[in-house]
Amino acid sequence: MRAEPGRPRVRAGSVAATALAAALALTGCSGADPADVAVTPTATGFGGQAPVDGSRNGIETVDGPTALRDVLRAVRSRSVVATGTVTELVPDPAAGNGTAAREGSGDTVPGRTIRFAYRGVPDDSSLRLTVGDVTLDARRRGDEVWVRGNRAFAERTGLDDATTGRVCVAAGSSALRTFAPFTTPEDLLQALLGADADVTLHPGAVTGSGKAARAQVVVASGSSPVGSLEVSAVGQPLPYSLRAADGTGTVSLSFSSWGADLGLADPDDVVDDC
Template sequence: MTVMRQGRIRRTTLVGAVCALVVTGTGLLAGCSEDADAGTNGVGKLPADTIQSKTRAAADSAEAVRLSGTVVTNGRTYTLDMRLKSGGGSGTVTSKGAAFGLLRIGEKLYLKADARFWNHADGNSESATSGTLDGKYVKVPQGDPSYKKFSGFTDKDVLLDGLLTLHGALAKDGHHEQAGTRTIRITGDKGSGGTLDVSLEGRPYPLRLERAGGAGTLTFSSWGKDFALTEPKKNETVDYGKQLPTS
């Protein structure tokens, strides 16, 4: 399957190169009008706004997805690697050099981090608390101010609703490729409002997003591939005992 896809991509690239260089008295060399959408799901022929609607619908209906990359919000950069589905999610978030893991199963949210994260949270380079929390799951109370923020990283609907938005007038920006999959790219405001690569193979899932204003770049993969969410064991869980940090 991969070999066939690579061969198709190489052939398309070769044809494009030949067509760019060779012309005859009546126009391009015969065969240079090959349909770039041949063998695809057909969304590349649709208007940009219709493509956006279809890719949003595909993303919303998918049972699961893996999301990785960077998100810039309120001047802070977060590096994400999350697997998400309707019942929760898990993965890692890094901000200001401190990484922490998140696990949400239903409404239960857990945060797991090393001593460096907790030292930073306590404002102490060698906090006694950090040694107890190092590598443990800390259950985040729903009443804690950090719950909404941290749970948002694990919520498929919340993240996709906030991310899969292009600003300004929509337009198509040609055929491209993302991780070996052919895509059609759509842009907002000629790119300044963000760009989104949509799969031309299978369902029209979003595969790569460049957010408007340099607010991060994300890739999407493993669409529809389920994964397990397992409650941490009791000996892996501790109580922080005070308000959790939000950074």
């Protein structure tokens, strides 16, 4: 991603930077949000393999790539409610020229924030997404998506009527590809934790018991833990949260209602149907 004038370049090599690089190019708007704070990983240490007692799925005993593959496979066709934020950290203007902040002194403040709320399965879902000054509300059924958004969205996509109601577009249209990988939970997890993210995963400790047992998968950049992916240690290894933070930004994702009937409504306020 090309750095904007007067803005720091988002460096590669972290889960936060991967998400930011995927979407912050959409907007030049900056808005500090003091509610978005750094997250401390809940799991520490690598390689802590707990015994499998027969009731668990063994996700804590496999290597990182295998764990991610199994998680993505579990996510693929199940309904879910997924919400989250990705917040950019920028040098604190009060810290002089920002050099100390860029070197990791901690003199940073929240910058632009991506917020999303997703419900459903990939071919029957609703998505609300805010990227800086751009807002999107999408309702997908099969290969068709009814979208609406604000003026900034219309300017980015050329869908002028989307400011007055929903406009139908193809699921593979450039208007929606612009917002990848935030259009499905599987794509988002793959982008944040997959091979292109330059982070490593280290399945470790299991907490809780019975159906509430959770495995903590440490997310690391180099030798340093930067976050934790919490997945079910029983049945399918479905994710429940992802928390990560470093000098480039913070990521906070939550997943719930796996497999539930979410009762999505028909597209409303349609001004340009399929």
